[in-house]
Amino acid sequence: MNDLDPPSRHPTTAPHRRAAPDTPLSSFAALLTDQGRALLEEVRDTEPAQELAVATRLRREHPVGLVSAALGQARLRQRAVAKFGAADAGRMYFTPNGVEQSTRASVAAYRARRFQELGVRSVADLCCGIGGDAIALARAGIRVLAVDRDPLTAAVARANADALGLGKLIEVREADVTEVATDAYDAVFVDPARRGGRGRVFDPEAYSPPLSWAVRTALEAPLAALKIAPGIPHETVPAEAGAEWISDSGDVKEAVLWFGTGDAGSVRATLLPGPRTLVGRGLPDPQVRPLGRYLYEPDGAVVRAHLVAEVAEELDGGGLIDETIAYITADSLKATPYATAYEITDQLPFGVKKLKALLRERGVGVLTVKKRGSAVEPEELRRKVKPQGPNSATVFLTRVKGAPTMLLGHPAPA
Incomplete structure (x- = not known):
């Protein structure tokens, strides 16, 4: 039974022939009828908080199963906008797994x-x-x-x-x-x-x-x-x-x-x-080098494809901050579509108190937390340091030559 379906009420004064139960396929087929399409159009913008009231009203004029199917499809179309765009999602049909x-x-x-x-x-x-x-x-x-x-x-x-x-x-x-x-x-x-x-x-x-x-x-x-x-x-x-x-x-x-x-x-x-x-060129892993002024975060597809070396080669003197971490460092800024560049202002050993004091000194109220090679959860760290102030910063929780390290900086100019 759908959460929106009321308990069935069977008459007690006369023999009652039970209707065939709705199946997912028959419920979907009903949405393709003229009545189903009209109902879908009527409920397309229904907000979750309105569903119960809308369902109660529509069931006075439409079959219970059709109303439930239409509201369910409207929810799926709303979710699908992120993948298919509003124009297509508003015309297409979906299943939860789909x-x-x-x-x-x-x-x-x-x-x-x-x-x-x-x-x-x-x-x-x-x-x-x-x-x-x-x-x-x-x-x-x-x-x-x-x-x-x-x-x-x-x-x-x-x-x-x-x-x-x-x-x-x-x-x-x-x-x-x-x-x-x-x-x-x-x-x-x-x-x-x-x-x-x-x-x-x-x-x-x-x-x-x-x-x-x-x-x-x-x-x-x-x-x-x-x-x-x-x-x-x-x-x-x-x-x-x-x-x-x-x-x-x-x-x-x-x-x-x-x-x-x-x-x-x-x-x-x-x-x-x-x-x-x-495209990969079979390059060996980049060398580990001292932290430079800039930190490059390769796109996730580059990391998954094991092409960090190809990105590092594009940069002047690019190398890794740690042999196990996919962060590239360099002394100069160079544009690349395959990585996001950050200018690093501070490098300090991991410690919540040290970070909290530095953020207070810099007046940082908006803190972006990124991590690679650290077990600390970003939200947990943000709660502990309680950033306050008009400025923003990015902190990287990572390792530099094997040592747990915090790098503070901000996105480099495009």
Whole structure:
């Protein structure tokens, strides 16, 4: 029973034929009717605090299940704005897992452009989910077979293709991806499920389907891309694949294994928006050097791709502050799209009292806390130092040549 559903009341004076219970698939199908679409439009801007009152009012005129489904879908659309933008999210349909696991639209669009640049005109999108990647591919002019074995998910993907006017380019098929022939398509894209009943799955062989199956499928295709978790160990990347780590606005979103592109064994980090792509050159780790005036924080995709050395080489005299920490230091400021630069004003051994006194002396009331190689939680430190004053600063909790250290500074001029 939905939290908003009142207890059922059955008449006691006459025989009552119980209505067939709503299923997730039948509830979703009801949203696609004229009545369902009208109800969705009516509740689209409902705030969480208003849901109970709105539900009570609407149930006087509409079936209880339809009202619950419409309000639930409105919540999902509101959550999906961050990934898909207001225009698309307001027309699309979602499941809770679909919102959580779908590819961000900017990342899907970038990958679709790369497929397009590689000459791909048709893609078999296996484990398509609610269709986020299929939509991006179709918008790039690529014909898509979108496959998912879950009936509700497949129905949502089909509805999304129609809602965005892409139904002629996207064929949605409800099937087990391991039983689908893909030889009629230029490329294969596989996005295995990385969540199970107990949450996120970290073992690639526990993906659904397993990564080993996805790799075999990729090797049989003319060209393929496999979406995987960004934390995948480099040693597990197949020798036949090129690996790419992608971030969006500084947040690492995914890794992709590319097959058949002619760059097997390559490593790259792509930063969105842009895109800006840094390609690995097999450089050795940078040397550890004394702290300079500037500290560079490489983008998360650069760190995941193990390309910190490539960034350090771009800087004048760039080196690491510690052999185990992905912070680069240099004496001069040089622009790079692959790292954020900070000017360091103070270096002191870790100690809450020392930091609190320094912040009071500098009149720092807005404190940004960053950490690498420290067990201290930023919020815990912020509570202890109680920053007050008109100024702002950034403190790095880290190690310098093995010693726990605090670095105080501020973002360098662009």
